[in-house]
Amino acid sequence: MTGCVSDHPLIPRFPRTGAAALGFAPLLPLNLATGRLATSLARRHPGLFERLGDQAAKNFVIDPTDMPFVFRLAPRPEAPQLRAVRRESAGAWDARVAGPLAALIGLVHGAYDGDALFFSRDLVIEGDTAAVLALRNAIDNEELDLVEEASALFGPLALLAARPASRLAALVGGLTGVALTRRSGGSFA
Amino acid sequence: MTLELVCPAGTPAALRAAIEAGAHAVYCGFNDETNARNFPGLNFSRAEMADAIGYAHRHDAKVLIAINTFPRAGGLELWTRAVDDAASMQTDAVILADLGLLDYAARTHPALRLHVSVQAAAANADAIGFYARSFGVRRVVLPRVLTVQEIAAINRDIDVETEVFIFGGLCVMAEGRCSLSSYACGNSPNMNGACSPASQVEYREEGGDLVSRLGGFAIDRVKAGAAAPYPTLCKGSFEAGAYRGHVFEDPVSLDAAALIPQLAAAGVTALKIEGRQRSRAYTQAVVRNFRRALDAHAAGRPIAAGELRALTEGQQTTSGAYSKTWR
Numbered sequence: 119m120t121g122c123v124s125d126h127p128l129i130p131r132f133p134r135t136g137a138a139a140l141g142f143a144p145l146l147p148l149n150l151a152t153g154r155l156a157t158s159l160a161r162r163h164p165g166l167f168e169r170l171g172d173q174a175a176k177n178f179v180i181d182p183t184d185m186p187f188v189f190r191l192a193p194r195p196e197a198p199q200l201r202a203v204r205r206e207s208a209g210a211w212d213a214r215v216a217g218p219l220a221a222l223i224g225l226v227h228g229a230y231d232g233d234a235l236f237f238s239r240d241l242v243i244e245g246d247t248a249a250v251l252a253l254r255n256a257i258d259n260e261e262l263d264l265v266e267e268a269s270a271l272f273g274p275l276a277l278l279a280a281r282p283a284s285r286l287a288a289l290v291g292g293l294t295g296v297a298l299t300r301r302s303g304g305s306f307a
Numbered sequence: 308m309t310l311e312l313v314c315p316a317g318t319p320a321a322l323r324a325a326i327e328a329g330a331h332a333v334y335c336g337f338n339d340e341t342n343a344r345n346f347p348g349l350n351f352s353r354a355e356m357a358d359a360i361g362y363a364h365r366h367d368a369k370v371l372i373a374i375n376t377f378p379r380a381g382g383l384e385l386w387t388r389a390v391d392d393a394a395s396m397q398t399d400a401v402i403l404a405d406l407g408l409l410d411y412a413a414r415t416h417p418a419l420r421l422h423v424s425v426q427a428a429a430a431n432a433d434a435i436g437f438y439a440r441s442f443g444v445r446r447v448v449l450p451r452v453l454t455v456q457e458i459a460a461i462n463r464d465i466d467v468e469t470e471v472f473i474f475g476g477l478c479v480m481a482e483g484r485c486s487l488s489s490y491a492c493g494n495s496p497n498m499n500g501a502c503s504p505a506s507q508v509e510y511r512e513e514g515g516d517l518v519s520r521l522g523g524f525a526i527d528r529v530k531a532g533a534a535a536p537y538p539t540l541c542k543g544s545f546e547a548g549a550y551r552g553h554v555f556e557d558p559v560s561l562d563a564a565a566l567i568p569q570l571a572a573a574g575v576t577a578l579k580i581e582g583r584q585r586s587r588a589y590t591q592a593v594v595r596n597f598r599r600a601l602d603a604h605a606a607g608r609p610i611a612a613g614e615l616r617a618l619t620e621g622q623q624t625t626s627g628a629y630s631k632t633w634r
Contacts, residue, residue, distance in 0.1 A: 255348030
């Protein structure tokens with residue numbers, strides 16, 4: 119059993135052939151996108167960084183174990199950084215969170231419960247537990263949708279980008295089993 | 308009478324998830340030492356709490372603010388300010404444990420509804436009667452030490468509502484009085500609001516085993532494939548004489564869904580779900596499941612078996628003290 123609270127009890131793994139192909143791809147395009155995404159998140163979701171408090175000074179490695187790279191996250195409110203690096207180049211970190219890509223994305227989208235994934239051993243945490251907890255809680259509260267955030271990178275054209283981005287997300291999700299978007303949610307307004 | 312479903316919210320997002328899933332009431336706390344879930348990234352700022360109360364009231368749900376740690380000598384102002392702010396936000400009730408704070412709230416805000424926290428460990432009719440007579444409390448959250456029969460006996464002898472836990476993590480049976488975490492970490496769950504504070508919890512792979520440590524003490528070790536161990540001393544594994552294992556308490560969580568009819572018959576007013584430290588995914592799934600169960604009970608239909616074991620901390624469940632099978 120896993121901690122999945124959707125109708126799918128097993129966490130999908132990213133297809134090995136796809137992951138192997140990505141192992142040869144340059145990381146520069148991905149890093150251009152993640153760099154802009156981090157800056158956009160700071161602008162669109164300042165509450166995320168407020169909720170992190172002192173833990174925003176920590177360095178995280180987010181390790182999608184079925185992918186040929188990891189993400190280094192430095193969630194500084196004034197200049198957040200999110201970079202993909204090869205696993206062997208991850209460098210020093212305060213905290214590491216590792217699990218299948220679908221589990222990590224599912225945590226962001228509120229599809230999975232982090233504690234349940236941890237107790238079922240689908241998720242591994244190492245290092246500074248307080249930093250991991252703060253990051254989990256801050257992200258959980260923001261009700262992020264990664265497709266929506268990616269669309270927002272197009273600035274004034276975000277509305278035009280949203281529909282094709284959703285279609286692309288659905289296509290990739292269908293091929294890989296990794297849900298890239300989430301159900302609706304919102305604020306107190 | 309319909310049982311009230313009281314649900315946890317560690318964040319504004321979890322509060323919305325709980326209400327959307329059918330919570331009648333949500334309990335939550337300010338982001339400081341005044342509540343017993345004082346963890347990094349969790350809880351509500353004053354502005355978030357005011358917004359949350361407005362949102363809940365627009366959706367016909369209540370917000371109960373937990374100010375349920377025990378004030379430190381010389382540091383009372385943090386707790387009295389929390390009570391004052393809760394009252395000014397039109398909260399539906401505050402959940403308090405400390406006698407002095409109950410007295411302050413009753414004198415300063417006579418219209419404020421007072422609930423006695425499980426942290427107060429009020430486990431008999433005399434103690435509950437004292438809280439009712441002295442401070443006008445309207446509800447008591449019963450500690451998880453009582454059988455259903457004992458709860459029924461208490462309800463026959465008191466004039467206030469009772470609320471009992473129905474699902475979630477279990478404490479050792481000395482709520483508000485447990486010093487295990489304080490012993491290992493230096494911080495008190497009952498005064499600082501954090502049992503097994505995350506800053507002192509460490510998990511590490513050692514020789515194929517997963518080892519959990521609290522305050523530098525190794526408290527459990529499990530093989531690959533086994534459920535990850537709890538970070539709390541009460542559910543750690545130790546050697547005591549020839550015995551090696553869970554000395555204080557097994558790492559299981561409460562699931563008393565099957566006892567809903569008996570608890571209703573025992574005169575209970577409200578059922579409480581534990582887990583303010585959990586994600587909104589947990590909140591949504593558990594609240595939806597229990598709202599369905601309560602609706603089924605109210606309609607006279609059978610209650611479906613729970614499907615929530617995968618969401619429990621130890622991946623195992625028990626009906627706890629409600630049916631003391633060890634007696």
